[in-house]
Amino acid sequence: MTLAALVAAMSLGAVSARAQKLASPYRSNESVRSDKFTGGTIERAPLVAGEPDIEITVDVPAFRLTLWQNGKEVKTYAVGVGKKDFPISIGEKQASEIIWNPDWIPPNSEWVTGRKGIKAGEVIKASDPRNPLGKLKIPLGYGYLIHQAAAVTDLGNLVSHGCIRMLRTDLYDLAEKIIAARGVPVPPKKIANAKVTKNTVVAKLDKPLMVDINYDTQVVEGGYLHLYPDVYERGTNTVAALRAELESSGVDASAVGDATLKRMLARVNAKQKYVVSVDSLVAGRALADGRVLPLVGAPAAKKKVVAKRRTA
Numbered sequence: 001m002t003l004a005a006l007v008a009a010m011s012l013g014a015v016s017a018r019a020q021k022l023a024s025p026y027r028s029n030e031s032v033r034s035d036k037f038t039g040g041t042i043e044r045a046p047l048v049a050g051e052p053d054i055e056i057t058v059d060v061p062a063f064r065l066t067l068w069q070n071g072k073e074v075k076t077y078a079v080g081v082g083k084k085d086f087p088i089s090i091g092e093k094q095a096s097e098i099i100w101n102p103d104w105i106p107p108n109s110e111w112v113t114g115r116k117g118i119k120a121g122e123v124i125k126a127s128d129p130r131n132p133l134g135k136l137k138i139p140l141g142y143g144y145l146i147h148q149a150a151a152v153t154d155l156g157n158l159v160s161h162g163c164i165r166m167l168r169t170d171l172y173d174l175a176e177k178i179i180a181a182r183g184v185p186v187p188p189k190k191i192a193n194a195k196v197t198k199n200t201v202v203a204k205l206d207k208p209l210m211v212d213i214n215y216d217t218q219v220v221e222g223g224y225l226h227l228y229p230d231v232y233e234r235g236t237n238t239v240a241a242l243r244a245e246l247e248s249s250g251v252d253a254s255a256v257g258d259a260t261l262k263r264m265l266a267r268v269n270a271k272q273k274y275v276v277s278v279d280s281l282v283a284g285r286a287l288a289d290g291r292v293l294p295l296v297g298a299p300a301a302k303k304k305v306v307a308k309r310r311t312a
Contacts, residue, residue, distance in 0.1 A: 029090075029236070031059050031216040033066075036249050040223060045072040049180040056095070058164060058213040060088060061228035062273070063156045063295055065146075065164065067177055074177065078296045080154035080165040086111065087232050088162055090215045093140035094208035098175045098184075100194035100201040101126035102137040102147075111161055127198045135195065136171050140211055146171070156271070156296030158231060179203060218242055220249035225281060227265060227274040228295070237265050251278050260286055267292050 033042060047069055054069045058079070066076045082088040106112040108120040117130065124131045134148020149155065149165035159165060166174065172195070179186055186203045194201040217228045217236045225246070230237045239261045246253045253261075264286055267274045276290035 029215055031062075031214050031219045031221070032057050032068075032212065033059070033219060033221045034216070034249065035220045035222065038221075042222065043072040045069070045074065047074045047177045047181060050183050052182050052207070054178065054181045054209065056209065056211045058088075058211065059219075059228075060090065060213060060215050061217045061231050062219075062226070065166065065174075067174060069181060075173070077166055077170045077174065078155040080149055080157050080159040081231075082160050082162040083158045084232060086161040088160075088164060088213060089142070089144055090213050093144060093211040093213060095138050095140055095146075095211055096205050096208050098136065098138050098178065098203045098205075100136050100175075100191065101198050102131075102133050102200065104128075104131045104133050107143050109161070125198075126200060134171075135168055136175055138175070146174075146211075156294075175203075178205070178209065182206065182209075218245040220245065220251060220278060223278050225251075225276050225278060227268045229268050229270050229273070231270065237268065239265070246281075252282060255284065256281060256286060263287055264290060271295060 030037075032038075047067075051069055053071075054067060054074075056065060056067055058065045058081075060081055063079050063081065064076055065079045067074045103126065104124040106118050106120050106122065106124070112118055112120050118124075126133075126135075132150070133145070134150075137145045137147040139145055143162070145163045147163055147165060148168050148171055150159070152167065154160075154165045155167070176191070178184075179191075182205055184203045184205065186201065190201055193199060215232070215234065215236070217230050218241060219226045219228070227237070227242075239258050242261050242265065243253060264274055264276070267290070271294060272292050273295055274290055275293055276286050280286055280289035
C-alpha cells in the first residue's frame with residue numbers, strides 16, 4: 001500500500017489492522033494483535049477456500065504463529081524459534097513455496113562446520129537421517145524456514161538455528177490451509193502420498209505469502225495486558241517501555257507506581273507470561289488480580305487429592 005493510499009484509507013475509516021501496523025515506524029516491535037490496531041476485538045473465522053487474502057504473523061516472545069484470512073484469525077499454533085546465538089530474523093518475510101519431504105542444504109555457518117559428517121552446501125535428501133527438517137518446510141528467504149519440530153518440547157523454547165519449528169500435524173494443517181486459500185493446483189492424493197513416503201512435492205504459490213515476524217514483549221490485547229519474556233535479552237521489558245506501551249494503547253496508568261510495574265515485570269520468565277486486565281491495572285489491583293500463565297499450553301490442572309481408606 002502506498003502512503004497516499006494509506007492516508008486515503010485512514011480518512012475513510014477503512015484502514016485494516018495490518019495497514020495501521022505497516023504505518024508504524026516501530027512495526028517490527030509491534031504485534032498485530034494489539035488493541036491499538038484491532039480496536040480491542042480480533043475477529044475469528046474458519047478458512048474459506050479460494051479466498052487468497054491470507055498472511056502469517058509470528059509473535060516471537062509469545063512463541064505463537066497465526067494464519068489470517070481477510071484480516072480475521074483462522075488459526076494460531078505454538079512454535080519454537082531460534083536460539084539466542086542464532087535468533088530468528090525480525091521483520092517481514094515472504095513465502096513462495098511449500099515443500100513436502102524437503103532436501104536440506106547446510107548453510108556455511110560455524111554450527112554446521114563444527115558437525116561431523118556434514119558439509120556446507122551439500123544436498124541432503126529427505127531420506128537421509130542427517131536431514132533435520134522433517135516432513136515439510138516453508139522457505140522464508142535467506143536460509144530462514146518454517147519446518148517440523150524435532151519434538152513437542154521444541155514448542156515455547158529457543159531451539160533452532162534461526163528457523164521456526166512446528167509440530168508435524170500443525171505444519172500439515174497450516175500448509176493445507178494455505179493451499180486451499182490460494183487454490184494451488186496440487187492434487188490431495190499427491191499430498192497424501194508425500195505424507196507416507198519420501199517423495200518430494202513442491203507447491204508453488206502464485207503470489208508470495210507475507211510472513212510478519214515481530215518482537216513485542218508487552219501487548220494490550222482484548223482489554224488485557226500481556227507481558228512476555230524478553231527471550232533475546234533486548235532490554236524491552238523496562239518500566240519506561242511498559243509505560244509507553246500503556247500510553248500508546250490509551251491506558252491511563254499514571255496512578256500505578258514504578259514499584260508495581262517492576263513487580264509485574266519480575267513475574268515474567270522464560271516459561272511464563274503475566275496477564276492482567278486493563279481495568280484491574282487502572283483500579284490499582286494489578287498485582288492482586290494478575291495471573292502468571294504458561295507461555296505454551298493450558299495451565300496445569302490441580303490434582304484432586306483423595307484420601308485412601310486404610311484396610312485391615
